[in-house]
Amino acid sequence: MPDSHLSPLPDLPVPPPALLKGAALFLDFDGTLAPIADTPDGVVVDDELLVLLGQLRDRLDGRLAIVSGRSVATLRDLGFAAFLLAGTHGLEFAEPDAPVEAPARLPAINEAEAAFQTFAAGKSGVLVERKTISVGLHFRGAPQWGAAAGDLATALAEQLGLAVQPGKMLYELRPGGADKGSAVQSLMQRRPMAGGTPVFIGDDITDEEGFAAARELGGAGILVGVPRPTLAAFSLEQVAAVRHYLAQGVAATG
Numbered sequence: 311m312p313d314s315h316l317s318p319l320p321d322l323p324v325p326p327p328a329l330l331k332g333a334a335l336f337l338d339f340d341g342t343l344a345p346i347a348d349t350p351d352g353v354v355v356d357d358e359l360l361v362l363l364g365q366l367r368d369r370l371d372g373r374l375a376i377v378s379g380r381s382v383a384t385l386r387d388l389g390f391a392a393f394l395l396a397g398t399h400g401l402e403f404a405e406p407d408a409p410v411e412a413p414a415r416l417p418a419i420n421e422a423e424a425a426f427q428t429f430a431a432g433k434s435g436v437l438v439e440r441k442t443i444s445v446g447l448h449f450r451g452a453p454q455w456g457a458a459a460g461d462l463a464t465a466l467a468e469q470l471g472l473a474v475q476p477g478k479m480l481y482e483l484r485p486g487g488a489d490k491g492s493a494v495q496s497l498m499q500r501r502p503m504a505g506g507t508p509v510f511i512g513d514d515i516t517d518e519e520g521f522a523a524a525r526e527l528g529g530a531g532i533l534v535g536v537p538r539p540t541l542a543a544f545s546l547e548q549v550a551a552v553r554h555y556l557a558q559g560v561a562a563t564g
């Protein structure tokens with residue numbers, strides 16, 4: 311992503327609900343639909359959110375997808391089985407209740423996981439997240455280990471031919487060749503997303519590729535959380551504001 315395209319402006323406008331009319335809506339999960347929790351397992355999806363997303367998806371003739379760093383399997387366990395999903399940062403896809411399209415788990419991911427486990431051993435607050443085709447090293451509970459975790463992830467990525475995916479108090483190792491931008495590009499060529507105007511809502515640095523793709527395809531990104539240089543055109547302050555905006559979207563698309 312060219313840095314020159316990043317907006318340095320701290321104050322982006324709140325998106326108008328009318329932006330969602332005719333939209334193909336791409337939603338990040340952690341930090342966007344659910345507040346950040348202490349651990350990956352600490353996040354719960356409430357029925358109210360699922361009902362809201364279902365209503366909006368129906369109003370958009372199905373053009374709503376969750377695009378997450380979580381695996382499709384985890385997204386389904388969290389309650390999103392009835393939604394179009396792109397998991398593991400654009401490496402996995404699944405239509406509602408249909409088989410998952412995903413590459414196999416690489417032996418290199420198992421090697422990386424073993425190295426992460428060795429690193430985490432005895433370090434209270436450092437956590438290894440085993441995922442379907444990737445692995446995460448979390449240090450939210452022990453920020454003092456963040457730099458060392460990053461050094462380890464970088465070295466392993468080079469050694470094992472994997473991609474490093476930085477996140478919020480997290481480094482993941484995964485196969486390369488995809489990101490949230492490529493997920494948007496791919497889904498926009500298929501039903502039901504094709505024909506809509508892409509709108510991508512996300513909070514993390516990994517969502518910038520999604521904002522870039524939405525923008526390239528004539529749509530827009532919405533950044534959630536504290537201002538930062540971004541390719542998004544709009545911003546929402548926090549998860550609660552996203553929910554409010556999506557509820558406004560249901561009304562605006564009725």
Ligand SMILES: O=P(O)(O)OC[C@H]1O[C@H](O[C@H]2O[C@H](CO)[C@@H](O)[C@H](O)[C@H]2O)[C@H](O)[C@@H](O)[C@@H]1O
Pocket residue numbers: 338339340341345346347348349350351352353377378379380381439441446448450477478479480482514516
């Ligand atoms: O693309 P996302 O849907 O935002 O997923 C990105 C990663 O989110 C999760 O980690 C983050 O959220 C955790 C729970 O709130 C938090 O404890 C952690 O510090 C965050 O980095 C998830 O665990 C990862 O697998 C996702 O890739």
